[in-house]
Amino acid sequence: MSARMGAPRTRALLVSLVGLFVIAGAATGCAGAGDERPRVVVTTNILGDITREIVGDEAEVSVLMKPNADPHSFGLSAVQAAELENADLVVYNGLGLEENVLRHVEAARESGVATFAAGEAADPLTFHAGQDGGPEEDAGKPDPHFWTDPDRVREAAGLIADQVTEHVEGVDEKKVRANAERYDGQLADLTGWMEKSFAAIPEDRRALVTNHHVFGYLADRFGFRVIGAVIPSGTTLASPSSSDLRSLTQAMEKAKVRTVFADSSQPTRLADVLRREMGGDVNVVPLHSESLTEKGKGAGTYLEMMRANTSAMAEGLTGD
Numbered sequence: 001m002s003a004r005m006g007a008p009r010t011r012a013l014l015v016s017l018v019g020l021f022v023i024a025g026a027a028t029g030c031a032g033a034g035d036e037r038p039r040v041v042v043t044t045n046i047l048g049d050i051t052r053e054i055v056g057d058e059a060e061v062s063v064l065m066k067p068n069a070d071p072h073s074f075g076l077s078a079v080q081a082a083e084l085e086n087a088d089l090v091v092y093n094g095l096g097l098e099e100n101v102l103r104h105v106e107a108a109r110e111s112g113v114a115t116f117a118a119g120e121a122a123d124p125l126t127f128h129a130g131q132d133g134g135p136e137e138d139a140g141k142p143d144p145h146f147w148t149d150p151d152r153v154r155e156a157a158g159l160i161a162d163q164v165t166e167h168v169e170g171v172d173e174k175k176v177r178a179n180a181e182r183y184d185g186q187l188a189d190l191t192g193w194m195e196k197s198f199a200a201i202p203e204d205r206r207a208l209v210t211n212h213h214v215f216g217y218l219a220d221r222f223g224f225r226v227i228g229a230v231i232p233s234g235t236t237l238a239s240p241s242s243s244d245l246r247s248l249t250q251a252m253e254k255a256k257v258r259t260v261f262a263d264s265s266q267p268t269r270l271a272d273v274l275r276r277e278m279g280g281d282v283n284v285v286p287l288h289s290e291s292l293t294e295k296g297k298g299a300g301t302y303l304e305m306m307r308a309n310t311s312a313m314a315e316g317l318t319g320d
Helices: 002-034 044-053 078-085 100-110 152-167 175-197 214-224 242-255 269-277 302-317
Strands: 039-042 061-062 087-092 115-116 207-212 225-231 258-264 283-287
Touching: 039 044, 039 078, 044 061, 044 087, 044 152, 044 175, 044 302, 078 100, 087 100, 087 152, 100 115, 115 152, 152 175, 152 214, 175 214, 175 302, 207 242, 214 225, 225 242, 242 269, 258 302, 283 302
Parallel strands: 039 061, 039 087, 087 115, 207 225, 207 258, 258 283
Antiparallel strands: none
């Protein structure tokens, strides 16, 4: 008797479960339909912020690199790699920056996805060895850190707008162009503000030492000298030798430089070693040079990052 009574209850339960699955599936389908916007995938978070300013609400912008990560060493999950191959457009830095991601970008390109290397289109500089403290092993190679020059970012931003309107179907070109024009004005204002901020730095103090070679474009644009770097390379994946540190301390003493700028996303251990090499009389100033922070943490956008860095550099080079 109990078995016969249990059978209808079991069937009723199964019917209820099937109904729930159908409802859930329908809800998921509706949600998915609302998210079927074109997608732009961006490798680094700095370029991601710039691209979002241009795209606005016209497409989904997915950024692969997390806040406070190192663009030279971050990698992708299988899901992120699949995102690249399903994108309408991939925006990446290029010039060898995203060392662990470039093969995935190449795979996406070979599968027919439109890709745009912003760094390669921004009139790249090359590393120079010798008197400017450039890395010997990178001499002649393109410097990927173009974003430290806001004028080059203006150029790249305009080209990103071109790429979006050309390759991403369904976007409103007028809105994308309006976004790009508005952002171009903000970048122009940034350049003017940086010029005024740096103008207060005396000529004999306009010398830069960093944890690796990252500010070549800023130095070229705003009239600084690059004395050297703790890591004598254009990538954080390299390591300095004792002779490298000795050469750098000698160059700093000759130039009377006592400030080292270290990326906030990287440990300052090497800069601290340099401080000990020079008797402790070295000021280590953290900058957001290669990655944005989380929102509200000091450098959540490109504009915020550049203003924070400019203020820190001006204070670090003029303070006694």
